[in-house]
Amino acid sequence: MEKLQTDDTAPGLHIEPIVGAQDSRVRTGRVDDNFRAVMFKVTAEGSVTYVMHGFWKHDVANRIAESVMLTVNPLTGIAEIKTSVDSEALAAVAEASAEAAAGSSTPTPTPTAASTQPEVTAGPGLLEHYGLDAEKLIKLGLDEEFARAAMTVSDEAALMALVERCSIEWQGLALIDLSAGKPIEEVKSIYGLDRPVDESGTEDEQLLRGLEHPASQLTFAWIEDNEELRRAIEESEFAAWRTFLHPLQAKFVERDFSGASKITGGAGTGKTVVALHRARRLAKEAGSPRVVLTTYTTNLAASLQRDIVRLDPDVALAKRLGEPGLRIDGVDALIRAVLAQAGAGIATASEAVLGYGTTQVLQRTDNQAWDEAIEAAGQELPDKLRSAAFFAAEYGAVVLPRRVKTETAYFRAPRRGRGVALSRGQRVAVWAVIESYRASSRARGTIDFEEAAAIAAEHLDIEAETGSRLADHVLVDEGQDLVATRWQFLRALVAPGPNDLFIAEDSHQRIYGQKITLSHLGIQTQGKSRRLTLNYRTTAQNLRWAMSVLDGSSFSDIDGDSESHDTYRSARSGPVPVELACGSMTDELDQAAELLKGWLADPDVASAPETVAVLVRDQYQRERVVNGLEERGIDVRPVDRDAIRAGSPVAMTMHRAKGTEFARVLLFGVRDGSLPSGVKKYDFSEADLQDALLRERSLLYVAASRARDVLAISWSGQKSSMLSD
Template sequence: MPQIILGPSQTKKIDGSVKKAGYAFLEKLAADDAVPGLHIEPINGSADPRVRTGRVNDFYRAVLFKVQGQGDEAHYVYLGILPHDDAIAFAKTARLKVNPVNGIAELVKASEPVAAQPAAEAAPEGGHGAGGAAPQPPVHETEPAAEAWSLLETRGVDKEALLDLGIDAALADRAMEATSDDSLIAAVEAAPQWQALALIDLAGGKPVEDVRADLGIDRVELSGDEETDEELLAALQHDAAKLQFAFIEDDEELRKAIEDDDFAAWRVFLHPEQRRYATGGYNGAFRLSGGAGTGKTVVLLHRARLLAKRDPGARILLTTFNKVLADSLRTDLRRLDSSVPIASRLGEPGIYIAGVDSAVHSVIQMAGSEVGAAITEVLGSRSPSIGGRTPASNWLDAAATVPDLPEELRSTTFFQAEYSMVVLPERITTRDEYLRVRRPGRGVALDRRKRQLVWQVVEAYRARASVEGSIDYGELAAVAAAYLEKAGCGVVDHVLVDEGQDLEPAKWQFLRALVPEGPDDLFIAEDSHQRIYGQRVVLGRYGIRIVGRARRLTLNYRTTAENLRYAMAVLAGGEYLDMEGEEEDSALYRSARSGPEPELVPTDSLGDGLSEVAGRVQRWLDDGVAPETIGLLVRDARRAQELVQGLEEHDVPVRVVDAHRDVRPGRPLVMTMHRAKGMEFSRVVLFDVSHDTVPAAYAVDKLTEGDRADALLRERSLLYVAASRARDELVVVWRGQPSELLP
């Protein structure tokens, strides 16, 4: 049977009926390419004798390359569906070739010279080399020549180094002339994908040898002036070529590739660096960090799929901070591969997908009557009953029972942080233990007297919970961890964690106890810039040793360079530490896309802001923007309700998304910035980012100095999360004075 290879799509927007016809065409082709009705025909006068077109219907043609090789069955590289005349015109000029410097398959325009030369045999200045890239849009000079500095030269990169990687000589010239990130992105816009990403990484400061290693670039020797079919097939399998070419494994994957507009965005094509992390083997826990939109979750999903396929009996937990994000992981895993076995219970073969709290609950149920001993170990002498969850408001009630407690310590935030960061992970059950314990990472100094008063509050909190038979989520995780440690047997074989930066210590202890230490035990995706819950955590304190097994993704695939630059500027002034206690450098992050600058809209009042948003959303809808790709984000539920009511008064119906209501198509979506975590939209409005709204007073007021600093850091991270949801357009609206956190 012929092998279908998905290539860089040339398809413009087409309706569903054409997509279905396209899938039917490829399904028949994959079964038998000799069927007469397919009309697989060469093109007279084409630059590449391998190019073909096939009949999808009376008006549309599929564009393909036929690569026979030595086997009986042909390989067909599918490039998309175009109207008949457009398909013929494109097929005449397109060429599928092997880069002679590094052996990477590339789709090039035959109107360009195609002979690439190594650095030692560089083409004359202005000539073209390996990439044979399509004509590029002009780079508009925005600075006087005397003040313009080559971006790549400032990074210590010269043209010879680019040619030695296999970069097209003409593209190398344009890249060396670029004086900013924006002009570089414009220069690489139509280049082969691997070349574009290599240049963006180099401009971001990544060393040439690291780029070479990330893309798997080695020098090659072709057998002659023209590559053979066998050499081309090998080139299509190169890790860097897989950024644009994917061997389709089955009919379901083929159908999704045709019918799902964004299937190719991440479900098929992975950067070689992402692929390496998704498929690699590790001698213990591994941590993958990266900014918003860099593909951490994508890697996690591919890795879960690979582990399940590699060992059908493997027990895999795919988990994250809460149920909403877990549901999103489940949906995306199904879209990636609907054949992957999904386990219905923790500890069964397959992939069990759940929030951490749900996994904790499963272990508590497994423990049965043995949970009592674990409760005593963690909480001391108390009722073994663990019915409902203790409300956070109980902390203030407990504090009220200690009249001498200093006023600055009378906050739920302080006690939740002290309890989760010190008391629970250390399993403190007596006052003397608390007086002796170290409190690393806590920004609130406590002398002996203050510790005694704080412990009185803890005792009052625990006593009331014992009487009521309640337990909070952190306590439950600590109890489950204690039970698992005593049981001494792993419940699962692999744990994969998304959004790890938001988990508290007891939950890390639980996850560590859930899987035996060993190869590929824990795989953690995190971004300290997106920590919007809880306190800073250092994994090594909770038995999770990462040393030497941590990597970072820096290339953003979602957000335009302009939107990313604005979102990263929100973080300025804050200190961000990763989960090993090392400082994060936000300057490393780069985008592979460009677009309009974020639009900043000051208004005089709430009413003016609502009118502004209503008009903008209506214009987007009138322009044909899909309603559900418009995200309207606010700080809290109260602002969400104001926005919904205001837009409805302007005859712009919207839909609220919260913990109880999911995303559905048909209307623009209103949600809090917290709820938007893990989502993306083509267009985003950040509404009412005003001085008295962000940061939220209730989140930062009446806190001790140390806790307030960390709360402000979380508020910055929340605004960063919200701004980085925008793929294409970002609009920021405020009334009166803007938030102090805006750039």
């Protein structure tokens, strides 16, 4: 390709037209003695653009070149590559679907653990439920053969089989959106199908315009230099989302908002992709803006830091908060940076939050402090409220966000959403414990993480009265895991204004903290919220299994709006997840070892064993699994805070797996008593208990959605109550 860009007439390239080809623009070019490139030569306004189709062995390349065509869709203006093979494949799927719907005696294949071919089943047309017919699909811009075949499919599996045979990516994805119930007008807007088609100029000029269409960017990317191409080739998995953004993702990257905005979406829908691209775009704007990209956990923050460098090594990274450039860090690290830079002035902020001024704000309170305070001052408490979990939630959701410093102020404080009513006498008893907790922390010279966030937010607000904020734009990934005081801190980092806060969140992945509503904290995103529903990571089969964990549960986002999970669809297909019911822990380890041996025997996995993960509920179980598999001849590396390294399968907790993805995943120990776990400490109120159970479901959903291609689930004894039948 370098030679082609330098001189396409060089004799060593052998750029040749194909006699009898359906498209006169098609060319083949020599790669080496065995391989040739198939491409299209587009000439407009005296310049030449080559559109690469692919690389094949010599004879195969010539056969493909004879039938392939680069065209402009007359209804949409989108550039598309078509081949006669597509029509044959689509016709075969349509015939299979029609036979199934008519009750053909041909047996339908049953999916197995090793099967990658979705079944085709009988029933009414899937798309008919949404008032669609072939003519409407054709008017949308879908090819006639594809549209008519689509109307014959009766379930999601058959639809995926059809989509996989469609070489025009935007058409397949649009059909997936329609099958999820999105109205045609919304699909038109997403893919830019409502744009007027410019028919002026030559065919080649129209082709070049078609290549710039938003929907074309799903398939085609303009390669301007060798370094960009090298990165795309050497980092194949990462390159896909670096270069080929979905039109809806691209809109969220480029759009300007008058204030705070939000994007939601299930696991694998590209929320983090959007946040990274948007952070890069804002950081490169004129005026050297100060951009902050943050998330809850340090592991995810480190991942964001690595990915932004891979996305664009030229992005200026700020070394300190408040400097021009892009600053990426965990939210608690940002809070600590503010407290460390504040100096003696932090005493004023701590007085406003805690009721006493202190400059000792860098040491964190011990985890046992609430238990000690309850023991020291909680004699009047009802038994149900003698819970560290209750006090941590009450303190973080009611006391600190409202800057409550006295018993009288606590009596007046609204406790919206707390789930347990308190009489006046109970409030007196609760406040006595809170005072004991604060007195003990003051004596030790410590504050907890929630207090640190509240004090840092207060300090930033005080400083802003005579100065400026520390950031021009703040972007938040995994926003569903942040609690009230951290949101107050992020709000205080940046002044209200254009593109001030951009939030990516998924309520189904909330595995930390309590529910919050942003509007209660002075952050308004209503009317500026959008949703991604297309999953790029997980196969349709794995996604279906993961979503089944959430069935029957009610979720709401950080704006308080209800969130459904039944509209998510995958763009990929694969084997059905395997469930291993085992009689004992020994049996489960035996079956896990056999499963992993089979996976590692696959040449693709053997060359990259770190793409295999065993996920468990806690660190204790992780150590048992690592040791047990080692005894059975399988070397699995435990991963905690460190990065995943090449060379071995990994074992990690489900919490640690957040933000990762693997080709093959085994969820180990999904048994009754292990999942759900640790929820009894929330039984001080039914609402908090149910919310804890909801977080456990979300944790299992997060773990299952880490699997790209293959998913297996094992348990010994009674399986978890969160698994459906």
